Amino acid sequence: MQKLLNKEVISFIEKSKAYCASEGLVLELTYSLPKELIQTISDRSKALPSLYFTSVEMLEERLKNGCYILKKGDEVVGHIFAHKHEIKGHAIYERASLWVKKEYRNYNLGLLLMSSLTALYKDDFVISIASEPIVHNNNELLGMKFVTLSQMSNMLVETLEQIGKLRDELKYKYYVNPFFKSKIGTLDQK
Numbered sequence: 001m002q003k004l005l006n007k008e009v010i011s012f013i014e015k016s017k018a019y020c021a022s023e024g025l026v027l028e029l030t031y032s033l034p035k036e037l038i039q040t041i042s043d044r045s046k047a048l049p050s051l052y053f054t055s056v057e058m059l060e061e062r063l064k065n066g067c068y069i070l071k072k073g074d075e076v077v078g079h080i081f082a083h084k085h086e087i088k089g090h091a092i093y094e095r096a097s098l099w100v101k102k103e104y105r106n107y108n109l110g111l112l113l114m115s116s117l118t119a120l121y122k123d124d125f126v127i128s129i130a131s132e133p134i135v136h137n138n139n140e141l142l143g144m145k146f147v148t149l150s151q152m153s154n155m156l157v158e159t160l161e162q163i164g165k166l167r168d169e170l171k172y173k174y175y176v177n178p179f180f181k182s183k184i185g186t187l188d189q190k
Helices: 006-025 035-047 055-061 109-120 135-139 154-162 178-183
Strands: 025-030 067-072 074-085 090-100 125-130 145-147 173-176
Touching: 006 025, 006 109, 025 109, 035 055, 035 074, 035 090, 035 109, 055 074, 055 090, 055 145, 067 109, 074 109, 074 154, 090 154, 109 135, 135 145, 135 173, 145 178, 173 178
Parallel strands: 090 125
Antiparallel strands: 025 067, 067 074, 074 090, 125 173, 145 173
């Protein structure tokens, strides 16, 4: 992933890592979280309009694919989950439930979380479906490519609809990693 990013983006990520070190924040990949924390994340997703509601059961399922958390001591101050979808034998990892505590939002920690999860699945299909301009900007910084529904395979669009991920393109944007972009129109061919 580092080879694909330009020097400015690498600098942002390095500065966010330095900020984490100076503030005692720890970035951790995990596949399990305490039930109380999962409930808090679910409740937060219901309360915040910028997050798509995610039930406890959905979060537990997503944890199996990995979750990066930012912790300060025992407190979680940021997180991002990998939501795995299967389409015609292909695993597609959606970056989901990105959140950073308000007082930490000016230090590119969302970019750090997004970068970490994208790098984890760099050899797989990664997709981001979001409405927030900052997420779009971070996707572009990370080399993700904006795609419209018309650029996707019919199978992908149908699957997005079946799993409830088909969104209004006026409000939401789809971004995919370069590997996914190179194959996005071929999913119907398997």
